[in-house]
Amino acid sequence: MLLSVEDFSVSFRRYAGLLQQRLVPALQGLSFSLDRGEVLALVGASGAGKSLLAHALFDILPPNAVTTGQLVIDGSTLDQSNWPDYRGRRMGLVPQSASHLDPLARCGKQLAWAARRSGSTADPQQALARFGLDATAAKAFPHQLSGGMARRMMLAMATIGKPDLIVADEPTSGLDPDNAAVVLGHLHQLADAQKGVLLITHDLAQALPFATRVAILRDGRLVDIEPASAFTGAGAALKSDYARRLWQSMPQNGFLTHA
Amino acid sequence: MLEARDIHFAYRPEAPILSGVSLALAPGELIGLSGASGGGKSTLGRIMAGYLHPGRGSVTSGESMSGWSPVQYLHQSSIFAVDPRWRIGRIVEEGWQPDEATRQALGISRAWYDRYPHEISGGELQRVTLLRALSPQTRYLIADEITAMLDPITQADIWRLLLARCEAGLGILAISHDAPLLARVATRTVTMQSGKLL
Numbered sequence: 001m002l003l004s005v006e007d008f009s010v011s012f013r014r015y016a017g018l019l020q021q022r023l024v025p026a027l028q029g030l031s032f033s034l035d036r037g038e039v040l041a042l043v044g045a046s047g048a049g050k051s052l053l054a055h056a057l058f059d060i061l062p063p064n065a066v067t068t069g070q071l072v073i074d075g076s077t078l079d080q081s082n083w084p085d086y087r088g089r090r091m092g093l094v095p096q097s098a099s100h101l102d103p104l105a106r107c108g109k110q111l112a113w114a115a116r117r118s119g120s121t122a123d124p125q126q127a128l129a130r131f132g133l134d135a136t137a138a139k140a141f142p143h144q145l146s147g148g149m150a151r152r153m154m155l156a157m158a159t160i161g162k163p164d165l166i167v168a169d170e171p172t173s174g175l176d177p178d179n180a181a182v183v184l185g186h187l188h189q190l191a192d193a194q195k196g197v198l199l200i201t202h203d204l205a206q207a208l209p210f211a212t213r214v215a216i217l218r219d220g221r222l223v224d225i226e227p228a229s230a231f232t233g234a235g236a237a238l239k240s241d242y243a244r245r246l247w248q249s250m251p252q253n254g255f256l257t258h259a
Numbered sequence: 260m261l262e263a264r265d266i267h268f269a270y271r272p273e274a275p276i277l278s279g280v281s282l283a284l285a286p287g288e289l290i291g292l293s294g295a296s297g298g299g300k301s302t303l304g305r306i307m308a309g310y311l312h313p314g315r316g317s318v319t320s321g322e323s324m325s326g327w328s329p330v331q332y333l334h335q336s337s338i339f340a341v342d343p344r345w346r347i348g349r350i351v352e353e354g355w356q357p358d359e360a361t362r363q364a365l366g367i368s369r370a371w372y373d374r375y376p377h378e379i380s381g382g383e384l385q386r387v388t389l390l391r392a393l394s395p396q397t398r399y400l401i402a403d404e405i406t407a408m409l410d411p412i413t414q415a416d417i418w419r420l421l422l423a424r425c426e427a428g429l430g431i432l433a434i435s436h437d438a439p440l441l442a443r444v445a446t447r448t449v450t451m452q453s454g455k456l457l
Contacts, residue, residue: 045410046382147335148296173407176295176436202410249411251439
């Protein structure tokens, strides 16, 4: 078992008035596990808490977040003392937004930082080429890259150190189908090399050929986990109603007539 | 008619991003714009909305460009399009007072109004910037991957609303990689490759 999420909840502390605090729940009682060699796709409506889970795994939640439950990686419970040993070294994050890049540093330099942090001796050129980027992209500042190029740059940074666990938050958003297939194919290869991949995505259709299982999140709770193979035809093999509605609302399927 | 004529654009002269692109968007038309990443789709959208100025070529809309722009651009990373110090309520009402029906159709909760942009999710913020842009004075909408971060159910809800707006005369340029989506919503689809329309 590479990653085990045990009864994990996130809530936000908010002030109601001047002195009163209340907790607004965001993720509630999440439990699931991710094996080596597996791509687990995490799908769900926006606001369901998909990115929160990614941020929680890397301890980069906003300061007013309160968490309960446990995140266990390779048998060790993540806490303040061991996070620095894992984060950016044995686990890599591909963030959802390009705002996670340093706007003042050239991308090549940021890639070199990522390599140094993980003690990687990999050739940065190769890491870029894997995602279809070249030296021009390395010389660019983040704002000079297109949305899709920035995303591929963040993928190169997250994977250059060959981490055991890759958490990719919407890694194909803004990518054309060819580049998206390259990215997902690479994540799948990492799983084949006995890494674990948590693929957070809205794009069920695109993720299915590359995913082992699909976890469905709704309003902060895990609805169910379905094998990727159950998403087929009219969705008769799907256990939950919500999964079936997600499947049927896709442009490839019913689209506007459902939902 | 929002019309871009022979647009050329480059950040650095040796690396042109757009070379001679012309595109006309009529009221009530929904054009899909697809193509490989880095091909210049967003740059064309930003030029048509007046955010960037072309090195050569021109954009005309036949509308008054003073005050609220009749051409609204929706950024694919909505976090870049909002002031991080403003609460959602203030962001939504920056340009107009959205009606309840539109707010509800986009699934935007009033409970978000006292939160800051980083306190709602990427897909929620995307819908907030869409609501802000849908003022009655908006004639053309450049929608840059606006449903790329949304689940299929929410995506269908939003396109149902946008298609109704389009029928009522809103011109929409939908930049997207999602071919099945464009096939469902677009009047016609154009493809961009290395700074040129095919």
